[in-house]
Amino acid sequence: MFLIECPWCGPRDETEFSYGGEAHIARPVGGGHDMTNAEWGHYVFHRTNPKGLHRERWVHSHGCRRWFNVVRDTVSHEFLLIYKPGEKPDLPALPKSPEPPDGPGR
């Protein structure tokens, strides 16, 4: 049972939160209508799923209803960093998201 430090409310039990998957996956500008099917499919379906450090989103769903970002170690479950949306702390070196199969911008 994690103890997660909401950037606003402080440490709360995991049961108050919902997990929101990998962080920093921006929605393509314009809705992706100039992207190939492969590129769009990559945005919708592909995630890094690393063993180790992972940037991910959580929402304090039973608390202040705010979304925030964390860096969590998926092995030790340590939360190394917790930051609000829009904040850009110095992130530790993380595995890169794999490129879409036919490359960006093609």
Next chain:
Amino acid sequence: MSRQSFRLEGGGRIDRARALGFTFNGKRYQGYAGDTLASALLANGVHLVGRSFKYHRPRGILTAGVEEPNALVQLETGAHSQPNIRATQIELYDGLTATSINAWPNVKWDLMAVNNRLGRLLPAGFYYKTFMWPRSWWMTYEKAIRRAAGLGRAPEAADPDRYERQNIHCDVLVVGGGPAGLATALAAGRTGARVVLVDQLPELGGSLLDESAGTGEAWRQSAVAELAAMDEVTCLTRTVVTGYFDHNFLIACESVTDHLGHTGAQPHLPRLKLWRIRAGQVVLATGAFERAIGFKGNDLPGVMLAGAIGTYHARYAVTPGREAVFFTNNDTAYAPAMAMAAGGARVKVADVRTEPGAVADRARAVGIEVLPGHAVVSAAGHRKVRGVMVASLGAEGQVGDPRYLRCDLVGMSGGWSPAVHLFSQSGGKLAWRAADACFIPGVPAQTTRVVGRANGTIGLSALMAEAHAAGADAAKDAGFSGSGDAPTLESDQPEQAPLQPFWSVPAKPKSERKHFVDFQNDVTVGDVRLANREGYRSVEHLKRYTTLGMGTDQGKLGNVPGLALLAEMQGVTVPEVGTTTFRAPFTPLNFGAMAGRDVGEFMDPARRTPMHDLHDEAGAVFEDVGQWKRPFYYPQPGEGKDEAVNRECRAVRNAVGMLDATTLGKIDLQGPDVPALLNRIYTNAWSKLEVGRSRYGLMLGEDGMVIDDGVTSRLGENHFLMTTTTGNAARILGWLEEWLQTEWPELKVYANSVTEQYAVAVIAGPKARDLLGEVTDLDLSADEFPFMSWREGTVAGIPARVFRISFSGELSYEINVPANHGAALWGALMETGEKHGITPYGTEAMHVLRAEKGYIIVGQDTDGTVTPLDLGMDWIVSKNKDFLGKRSLTREDTARTDRKQLVGLLTDDPQAVLPEGGQVVEELQDRPPMTMIGHVTSSYYSANLGRSIALALIKDGRQRMGDTLHIPQPLGGPTLSATVTETVFIDPDGSRLNG
């Protein structure tokens, strides 16, 4: 009633003034307050308490604590009965009744003991090897094996007892209330830190409880008193920490009244309380477990661990025998040996060490015969030990000629294993300490400290100093200081000589099959050898192949010896074979304690609308929709469900019906950018929606699949009200917030749930306008108040928002009033509506009515794989703007023209109702498998049409209009045939709606 002939005259912590009667295996005995069931049985000379799991060998009490593998009993009978409870941990109470498990017909004449004779045929891996072929017979084998091998019986009646859970927070959690735990808690508690001290025994003190007077006891009493006086220290006794999870979250189970027996239960108190502990710092002072040594028949009743003999002697004033042989590889067995000798017993010690040192001299001084360089090679006796064979050990492990020693008790000590279970559960890594042949805590994974014997620390003063330092450090890391000086508790125990690792007496293979390593699972040295020979060379393989370390004791005794034997057989060190990982729970956890009060009405909240009582009075049958209780239908006297639903459906199409729609999700949206938000999350366009108007919308996920639908109305220039399906209310609010907060923070929109603020009554039917007209100040003419618009006014004197929208296809008004007025609104409409034939209708009629119109229900006619185009709802998908999921609609797979599409189905037999979920096939075969091309999503009998109707998702469905398809019912019922149709069955041009 037997007298307690093995009870000592004096000493111990039992209360001789309070005799307690109890029954074991049908026989009456007496013990004293302060006894455990095990100590009381031993006081009465009862050693045989059970039969082993696999071979049904007679088994006795081996230990005095939580690690007991043998003495598991079925406690009490009937609904209160509990299986597999350790007799060593059951506090005796008056009237206690217990029976042996695993013995049939009784523990003395166990017919299954034939397995013991067949032991050679039942080696490790036997089940895997033998019963896997022929495969189809496994089910038959399994039943017989389970009957023969089971552990105890679950009660058959519902559990009548009360259980609770409670959360507790602390700066420092101390697990274990022995000398180390007490010293830790004192050091931390004195700083003012919040400390929780947990111990499994009724009294704090741990091993100090083995002396009832002297300096140790004096210190114990003062420590306990000092802790009790600290406001911020909580001591939980009779409490076992069973799990250590992430972020210093631990689970502990407390006996509140359990130890009093069910006659001691009190209605306002739980039997067990499950503590959910969140700690800043954790200090583990969990002690150590003594180990057995392998020799032939080391499982005979009367063969015990040496330390346990000492505990029974000192704490419970019981001598488990009168003529004892101790078998040891270390110094610790001498103390109980000398205690027994002092009590008048005849005692011999076989020590595998050739030069046992000073301790042997002290033993000899009190008349104990010490045999250095000797081992016990076998125990003799049937159901109870009556002698042992001892032999000398050569330097190369050669066993000399054995000689017989008469005895009624054997005390063995193979060294000690620190109780590292919780440390291991917390993620900490274990380290092998060769000198003491044990695993000790290595690198912790959390803010965990381990002290005392759990840390491999030997000697009372060293242990106290370590514990004090750990308590002070833990408090300091939690932000507190001022622990004072470490306690000085000088031990009269001299320095200990080193142990000589020794796991099992060298013997022939046949003999090794009776050298038990894991008593509970009947795993022997022979099994370990077999596993090694067959290539199961890692500890994880060994465990799974032999079941070593499984069962209720989770290898507390057997794991380390098993591992060490495997290493020895491979000629490598223990860490090379692997370490062992302990998992929760440390001891079996009661299901009732896990459930707590989440039973009965507290299992799941029942959410009721403000009109609930009126539905109840009207005789409604309720349906669970999520946590909501919604009226399903309202049967009148003599009506079943079908009659009631048919009547309700006819009333809506011919007069007026009323539905409680309070549970629909309602989201209040305010801000100048609401239209922009709606444009992005709905598939259709919203910018031009005027104040006073409503519009239907469909939401998609980014994968292009429908996730929700509903009507949104413009209440003001910057103010909208969105409705969602009942089950999606919270999810859709979350969906909006997610996009607003993380992707579109520039949009000025505030979203708030108002589902609970408004009660909603829907009146629908050709008489709806007449009825509403009588109770409202609103102009209801079609020109003033057209379809898909809303007005604010009063209804029955209550301020209301009235929405002219429809889910039934009839003229319909959805009346929203503040929830506290909901019952009044419903009552007034029922009263005024009587002359119009008003009929309350439930969710089933609502479903039939919407299906007659081909209106979808998201989650019933869709399942997360359905696009708007699949639903034939192209008309609502904007070509001119982007929205969530739009790009996905042109992906190759979503753009296919032969996807499953929503169509109507009309059965050939108009009275036959298709099963919802029924698979649809194009070509019938005699029997499955047949190619399935889709399934029925909605199916009802329509009273208004006088026939059944259905909706279905069919591959390439729109190309199949007029085709006949088939719905087989392989689980019973005839195969039905149906024709593919459009989805709208009634009033396709909507004249009833718009009138």
Next chain:
Amino acid sequence: MAEPRRLSSLADEPAHVAAVEAGIVMRQAPLHAMVTLRGNAGDPVFLSGVREITGCDIPTDPCRAAMTTDHAVLWMGPDEWLVVAPPEAGTDLRQRLRDRLGDDRTAVVDVGDALAIISVGGPRARDLLAKGCTLDLHPRTFRPGHCANTLLAKAQVTLHQVDAAPTFSVFVSRSFAVYLWRWMLDAGLEYGVQVLQD
């Protein structure tokens, strides 16, 4: 036509009075006027507007509540507050806030019918709450004037510590109120519960 009846969600719950000396005192709070208020805590116009209507300085620190004798403003999120006012304020409260704050930068939403308030106090109140709430309610970490959105048993609640007795106000959605009331009575069994009637 029937008289409009205004019923709270707990109106018909029977009162239970325990036989043992009560460590817990529970009470159904009377109906209040309540609105959810959304806006920008950095906007002085917003802050002064709220102060003018409620008499409270809007709490900008998380999980804090401001109180006067008849109003309370509870922090619900970085841009969200719950305003609690006497029953007679009614829908007027929303309208006055609306008029004062405008509708392009703020949102004001009536929630007075959506929420029930259960008052729970007494020397064992923290223990009762600890049976269903994972918050650390120790006086070192949770004090009068603190509030939190959290879970109590299986209901989402807003917990507001009103005084040091301690007394807590538990705000809960109306459809969960009966469930939660009964759950609290049950959880308090161990300590004895006295139910106060207004």
